[in-house]
Structures are given as structure tokens and as C-alpha cells.
Amino acid sequence: MLNRTHLSSRNRSALALTVLLTAGLQGCGGRSGDSDSASSTSSSQQSVSSSSQTSASSSSSMSASSSSSSAAASEGATQVYIDSGVTRTVGDADSFHREAFITLHASHTEQDWWLGENAESVGGDNLMAEFVTKYDVYFGRDTGGMAWQLSQVPEDPEKPGYADDEAIESRGNDATGWYSARQDVRGPIQRAQEHRNQQMIVAAQQHPYWPNGTPTGQGWAFSQIDTPEEPLGTATGQYMSQFLKHFFRQSEGEPGQPKPLYAEVMNEPLWELVTVAEDPVDLTTIFEFHNTVAKEVRALNPDVLLGGYTAAFPDFEKDNFNRWEERDKHFLDVAGSNMDFISLHLYDFPDFTDNGVPVKRYRKGANMEATLDMLNHYTDLSFGEEIPLIISEYGAQVHRLRNEPWFPYRDWLTINSINSMMMAFMERPHQVEKALPFITVKAEWGRISPTVPYNFRLMRQQFEAEGETGEEWVYTELVKLYELWKDVEGIRLDTAANDPDLRVDAYRSDTETFIIVNNLDFEAQEFALNFRDGAAPAEIQTKQLFLGDQELPLHDRTPMIENQTYSELPQTLTLEPEATMVIRYSNTGNAPQGELQETNYYANTYKQPIESAQPITFEVDDINTSAEGFAILRVGLGREHGLSLQPEITVNDEPVTVPTDWRGGDQYLDGKGRESFFGVIEVPLPVELIDVNNTVRIEFPDSGGYVSSLAIRYGASTTALLRPQTAF
Known part of the structure; x- marks a missing residue:
């Protein structure tokens, strides 16, 4: 096997950073297509394609004065954390590699x-x-x-x-x-x-x-x-x-x-x-x-x-x-x-037939995480x-739609799968x-x-x-x-969200910052952006790619790009089902001073059978620990539908809370989804719980299936992070 240096790697010096404060986000937001808010400025997507695409876009401008400024408006929204003070390196990759x-x-x-x-x-x-x-x-x-x-x-x-x-x-x-x-x-x-x-x-x-x-x-x-x-x-x-x-x-x-x-x-x-x-x-x-x-x-x-x-x-x-x-x-x-x-x-199979029955079998989300983690x-x-x-x-493979003439909805199935999967690959640059x-x-x-x-x-x-x-x-x-x-570039920043169904990434170029948010959910998601104190931008531009024409039958709908400019930072934004949004703004504050080095540490064994009330023990050793950072336990599970996905887990003899959610949708889908569950359950951990050598014990209340893989994703930071320890 040959050793290679990743093409996008760059060496960056570690610098200390002062303790951070989370910026309180006030203002307004959400997508609006109302004609009275539309701006006359040009919309870049109008030149993207044929005449059918120019009508599938809108451009608007919004300011805080046009909606509520109540702080309560962000309650219940998913919290997204953009840490402009810390660069994030995985292995030797620290920037967006377009190639x-x-x-x-x-x-x-x-x-x-x-x-x-x-x-x-x-x-x-x-x-x-x-x-x-x-x-x-x-x-x-x-x-x-x-x-x-x-x-x-x-x-x-x-x-x-x-x-x-x-x-x-x-x-x-x-x-x-x-x-x-x-x-x-x-x-x-x-x-x-x-x-x-x-x-x-x-x-x-x-x-x-x-x-x-x-x-x-x-x-x-x-x-x-x-x-x-x-x-x-x-x-x-x-x-x-x-x-x-x-x-x-x-x-x-x-x-x-x-x-x-x-x-x-x-x-x-x-x-x-x-x-x-x-x-x-x-x-x-x-x-x-x-x-x-x-x-x-x-x-x-x-x-x-x-x-x-x-x-x-x-x-x-x-x-x-x-x-x-x-x-x-x-x-x-x-x-x-x-x-x-x-x-x-x-490939996702969003429109598949199994013995004459329409089914949807998705890889994006937890299934793909489990596939890559096991490998x-x-x-x-x-x-x-x-x-x-x-x-x-x-x-996406669109089996039931394959033998039909071209129509826009079929392209949408491919687009949304690509966006979700690409962001998973970008987690492994x-x-x-x-x-x-x-x-x-x-x-x-x-x-x-x-x-x-x-x-x-x-x-x-x-x-x-x-x-x-x-x-x-x-x-x-x-x-x-x-x-x-088309414009995304730059050094990678640390990002996180408190809901695994929102994938988040961010990059800072010499002049601009780009935030990318992808919705793995089949429902719209409202989210709020959180920044370090003093780092929140005054104005942002958003570009959302989503399935439009909500009033039409599903197969008649068309993917749309919507551009908006907000003259003040909105308190919340709305991401449509399976949509992706790119948020950009002129750089604020100083260049990042802190560094986060992320590494996956794998257990000493894998693919362990699950037996009721029988603890399974894993050792995860040689972690390069730090006083600041984050830790996420990644547990790959392959089980028949209906069996428990909520094991009791201890890390170094301390019980930890296992989330009831994972990336992507319900794999069962009322009997029309995947044949069995195969996915990664991600468990955020207090960073101080992790030692150089660690013991993880997992116990299920029922028998069947396997713990297919187990790893601790550990981020060692030179400074305190913006993200809470419960974020993904």
C-alpha cells in the first residue's frame, strides 16, 4: 500500500485563543417569496439553464424590520454553531478540496x-x-x-x-x-x-x-x-x-x-x-x-x-x-x-420496487455512516x-422512473442524494x-x-x-x-448542530465565509445560527436548493434555487425537506487562532454479536487527549426492525445518555424502507470523560444482530470550543 500526502493539506501553527462567548442571535428570518419583499437585483441562478429554469428561482431581500424581533422566535429551532475562531483539520486535510x-x-x-x-x-x-x-x-x-x-x-x-x-x-x-x-x-x-x-x-x-x-x-x-x-x-x-x-x-x-x-x-x-x-x-x-x-x-x-x-x-x-x-x-x-x-x-433508492411493492431504501444518513465506519x-x-x-x-437510482422521458422531479431525486452524501464524504476529507x-x-x-x-x-x-x-x-x-x-472555498471551520439531521460545514476564504447546511429530514427544519461573541455577520446571503412547486403533485414539481439577501442577521432560517443551503457573508473578526485536530479512534474489535443482557466490551486506546475539544462515540448497529436501538452504554464506567435520533430518516418507513436497520448511533460525550485508554460497555435488552463497528471521534482543540458538548 502506498503512502500519499492529501493534496489539500496545509500546515498551520497552533495559537492560543481566549475563552469564547456565544453570540445571542436576535432578529428575524425564514424564507419569503412574497412579491413585496422581492428585490430587483439580479438573481444568479437565472442564467443557469433553459427557459424552464429561469422561472424556477426567486431573489429577495429581507431586513429585521420586516418581521418579529422576539428572542422567543428561535426557541425550538435547531441550533447550528459556527466557530469562526477555530480551524478544523481531519488527518492532514484542513480546507475545501474542490478537485x-x-x-x-x-x-x-x-x-x-x-x-x-x-x-x-x-x-x-x-x-x-x-x-x-x-x-x-x-x-x-x-x-x-x-x-x-x-x-x-x-x-x-x-x-x-x-x-x-x-x-x-x-x-x-x-x-x-x-x-x-x-x-x-x-x-x-x-x-x-x-x-x-x-x-x-x-x-x-x-x-x-x-x-x-x-x-x-x-x-x-x-x-x-x-x-x-x-x-x-x-x-x-x-x-x-x-x-x-x-x-x-x-x-x-x-x-x-x-x-x-x-x-x-x-x-x-x-x-x-x-x-x-x-x-x-x-x-x-x-x-x-x-x-x-x-x-x-x-x-x-x-x-x-x-x-x-x-x-x-x-x-x-x-x-x-x-x-x-x-x-x-x-x-x-x-x-x-x-x-x-x-x-x-x-446510491439511494428513493423509488424502488421489491416484489412489486414500491419501497424507498436510502443510504444517506446513518446507513452510509455505518457502511464507511465498518469498512x-x-x-x-x-x-x-x-x-x-x-x-x-x-x-440516486430511480428504478420505477427509469423508463420515462426526462422530467425535472427525477433530477431532484439525484440532486438531494448527492448533496447529502457529498457532505458525508466531506466529513472524511x-x-x-x-x-x-x-x-x-x-x-x-x-x-x-x-x-x-x-x-x-x-x-x-x-x-x-x-x-x-x-x-x-x-x-x-x-x-x-x-x-x-460554485463559489465555496477556504479553510475549514469547526461546526456542529444539536440535531443529527442537519449536516453543517463551513469554510473561510481570504474575504468570505461559507456555511453549508443540509437537511436529511423529510420535513422542513428551522434553525438558528450561533457565532462567537463579536463574530456574527451583519448581513448574509443565502442560496437554497430545494423542491419547489409545493402545490403541485410530487412528480410535477421542479427543483429550485432561491437567493436571498438579509440586511440584518435573521434569528432563524428555514431549510426545506431534503434541501441544502449555502450561506455566505464577508469575513468578520480576526482570522482563526485556535486549531482543532480531529481523529477517529477505532476499538480493538468489531462486529460483535448482540445477546440479551450480555455486556459487550470494547477498548479504545491511544487517544491523544486534550483539555479542550469534543468527543463523539460512534456505535454501528445492524439489527432487524423492531429490536432495540437504545442500549445501555458506559464509558470508563460512567453511564452516558444514548440519543433517540440518528442521521437521516426512519429506515423502516412503515415497512417500505430498508430490509433491516443498519446505521451509526452517535453519542456526544463530555470531553473530560475520555482518557488515553478507554473501556466502552454496551448492553441490549434483546438478542439479535451485531455491533458492527465502534469508534470515538475525538477533536483535540487548542482552545475552548463554541459547540456544546451535546452537539453532533
Whole structure:
């Protein structure tokens, strides 16, 4: 396993900070669409997309004089804490890394950017450059380029089942030379944006890479020989290695596009080779194939990081955790030590069918926390560290809506899942090397029928929207994701909330502060902002992305962006169901002086069976404690619905209060949710309760299921924090 320094890390000195006071927030707030409060100033989202989107936005300005100034107005609201005096570092990551999180599942060279009548479409021939510069977006992932070149390469006449190395080198030289020399409309545009493609991911597909006799475009198939001298996958790995060696710039000053930084051995191999296969392939064979391919690729490309197994549906808890044992744990045991990263695909299923019954199965919230914690706990026990993660696809799969023409509500399901999941990944900036929302460009290659396009597209044709005509390509509603996040940057500040259903993050640039609040709840949430004494801004701007048209049937509603300016700090703001808000303001007060170093400390064991009235003991040792900071116990649970999620817990023999809430909604959903509960219960602890070495005991009143993971998330601070010790 290779050691890498996170690209966004910066060293900052520790400075003492005086004791803080919480600012009392008085004033007014809430969203208002009343015409008498609308401002005539321009609204940035009006230029986001096609004509259907300009009507889906509003801009307004509000001051304290337009509503109540009663202090009681914030009672009952969720309290959000923005500590502008303290920077927050996780591992070595202390700032917002746009290259990792504000991304698109595309490359800067793919044909989609120039597909269609560009002169009459949004951006024209300059679509790609216009989009990525306006919204500051980075690439990407490519699963097609390597496959296309393979379809053109002949078999080695001297070595059956292997690609002809000389042909690969020749085609690669042509490709790199053409990229650097071309002067048509595409060439200069591509080269001008290649800096956004420095962390590219390439991935193989099952066919024809998996050696089972599937022919390439030239009629030959990869070798199926499997001997100690030539293990299965050698031929596949050698082709991938030659491709990476010859089709990209190898060093500064050479021709060609930037070389991919990451390679996934295979995209979602188990779905087709095992899950839905009539004759499933042995899992060990697939995982050893990963080892073989990784070895071959590294032989010529030591600068490329290898990973897998790119799990399509990492349902660890399935069949009482047998899925974890048979697949994910087994992969780590067989191939984990040879992987530079673990790659995952994570999707919500907000409109799924199980045996003809509509269900909703969400990952966002506690389920995804449990998935990542269990993976991290096991890798920490096995390898002594959290293995880096690549989330090369994530968002929402909209099964029951898949075979319908484009409509805005389907885009909303993708948008709200992406926002919630992205903020979870941003909680792990030291570990998540890259997270790619599954948004393609135009994706005509995936069209289902003449009237049903591929679902996950940045662009659509005008005629696809009700009331519109024309062949021109315009943005879908998915562009609003990038509009929401387009200016966010800066050093990370400490944040917290007293409700786990509100995810909060904040960043301070040289001139502005950005607060991001995401609602995991299916109901609107009122919240109040709390700042250090003297740090509260006088004026704020808010941008909320939510599902509008509340008066219409659900499937007729459209995602909207609403911009507002408040001339005085409102006492409360309202966040719509599953919505996300970005709050920005000019920096106030001095630059942060305090530092918070956050670390996850994992217990000495994981995946412990639950038996009634039988305490389960965990040891969490070697914590770097401090006089100030925070501590949150994270307990992963996998249990059948109806069993207790309220164990008795002691930490160092002291009883602690277990919250009755967790991130995200009720996983049961009246029998139409997940098949069982799998989630993390987060328990805020007094920081003084934590020692260097700690004993945690958990006892349930009933039997069944597992404590899947246990960790203490500990923040060691150089100063007292704004957040109360009961906050998440």
C-alpha cells in the first residue's frame, strides 16, 4: 500500500485563543417569496439553464424590520454553531478540496461535449470550457476510452490472448501527438482545461476484460491461462499497463493529455459475474484477478494508484452480515494489501420496487455512516490505517422512473442524494481522495429508446421539456447542483448542530465565509445560527436548493434555487425537506487562532454479536487527549426492525445518555424502507470523560444482530470550543 500526502493539506501553527462567548442571535428570518419583499437585483441562478429554469428561482431581500424581533422566535429551532475562531483539520486535510468533491463523471476530451448542433446549443463549441470555468468543476472518470482503443488493437501474433504491444505503442504515439498538436476548435479548448483533469480515474468493464472468451473488436479474446507463472488476468493487466504507458503524457514537456492518477481494476465486477450470473464466478478468483492486474499495471506505471473492487451495492448487513463476510471482508483479506484505495458506488433508492411493492431504501444518513465506519474499522484492524477511498459513482437510482422521458422531479431525486452524501464524504476529507456524482454530459450512448434518454445527464434537448421545442442542447436541472456550490472555498471551520439531521460545514476564504447546511429530514427544519461573541455577520446571503412547486403533485414539481439577501442577521432560517443551503457573508473578526485536530479512534474489535443482557466490551486506546475539544462515540448497529436501538452504554464506567435520533430518516418507513436497520448511533460525550485508554460497555435488552463497528471521534482543540458538548 502506498503512502500519499492529501493534496489539500496545509500546515498551520497552533495559537492560543481566549475563552469564547456565544453570540445571542436576535432578529428575524425564514424564507419569503412574497412579491413585496422581492428585490430587483439580479438573481444568479437565472442564467443557469433553459427557459424552464429561469422561472424556477426567486431573489429577495429581507431586513429585521420586516418581521418579529422576539428572542422567543428561535426557541425550538435547531441550533447550528459556527466557530469562526477555530480551524478544523481531519488527518492532514484542513480546507475545501474542490478537485475532490466538485466533480463530473466525464473527461475534458470526451465526444459528448461536442455532440449535436453546438452552434445552436448552450455554450456552443465552448460548452465544456464555459461549464467548468463558470462553476469551477473538475473531472472525472473514463470507462470508455481504454475500451475503445482495445477494440482497435490486434492480437500479438507471437502470444495468443495478448494485445500487440507494438500496435498499442504506435496508436498511443498517434493519440498523444494529436492531442498536443491539433488546432481545430477542440484542441486549444481541451488543452486549456487539462489542469482540471489531473486526478482522472480510468476503469475496465467486465467485457472483454474479464478473461472468459469474450472477443474484442478485433475478434480475439484475453488469455484464460491461470498458472503460478501466468495467473488469470495477466493479459488484461498487461494491456491496461501498456495503455496507461503510451496514451498519456509521461513527464513534463512530453506530448499527450495528463496521465490518469487512479485506475480501478474493474467496474462493478460482482454484479454481472456473481449476483445476476447463471454460473457465478468464484469470488476468490475475482479478487486474485485484482492482485494480478494491479501487479502488471504497476510494472510500467508506478505513478498510477490501483484500487477496487468498485462495489455496486455494498450492503454489508445483508443476510445478517454474511454479505460482508463473503464479499467485502474477503476482498480485503485477499487483495486489500495490494490496493492503494478502495472504490465504492453508493446510491439511494428513493423509488424502488421489491416484489412489486414500491419501497424507498436510502443510504444517506446513518446507513452510509455505518457502511464507511465498518469498512474503516476493519481496515484499521487489518492494516493499521483507514485505506483511502474513491467514490467513483454516487447519487440516486430511480428504478420505477427509469423508463420515462426526462422530467425535472427525477433530477431532484439525484440532486438531494448527492448533496447529502457529498457532505458525508466531506466529513472524511483526509480519506476520500475523490467523490464523483454520477452525472454524465449528454450520454446518447445510454439512450433507452427514442423517447427515453439516459437518466443521469447534465444536458438535454429543448424538446424534452414540456412546453419547449427545438433540438438545441440545454442544461437539465442537475446543473443546479453546481450552481449551489460554485463559489465555496477556504479553510475549514469547526461546526456542529444539536440535531443529527442537519449536516453543517463551513469554510473561510481570504474575504468570505461559507456555511453549508443540509437537511436529511423529510420535513422542513428551522434553525438558528450561533457565532462567537463579536463574530456574527451583519448581513448574509443565502442560496437554497430545494423542491419547489409545493402545490403541485410530487412528480410535477421542479427543483429550485432561491437567493436571498438579509440586511440584518435573521434569528432563524428555514431549510426545506431534503434541501441544502449555502450561506455566505464577508469575513468578520480576526482570522482563526485556535486549531482543532480531529481523529477517529477505532476499538480493538468489531462486529460483535448482540445477546440479551450480555455486556459487550470494547477498548479504545491511544487517544491523544486534550483539555479542550469534543468527543463523539460512534456505535454501528445492524439489527432487524423492531429490536432495540437504545442500549445501555458506559464509558470508563460512567453511564452516558444514548440519543433517540440518528442521521437521516426512519429506515423502516412503515415497512417500505430498508430490509433491516443498519446505521451509526452517535453519542456526544463530555470531553473530560475520555482518557488515553478507554473501556466502552454496551448492553441490549434483546438478542439479535451485531455491533458492527465502534469508534470515538475525538477533536483535540487548542482552545475552548463554541459547540456544546451535546452537539453532533
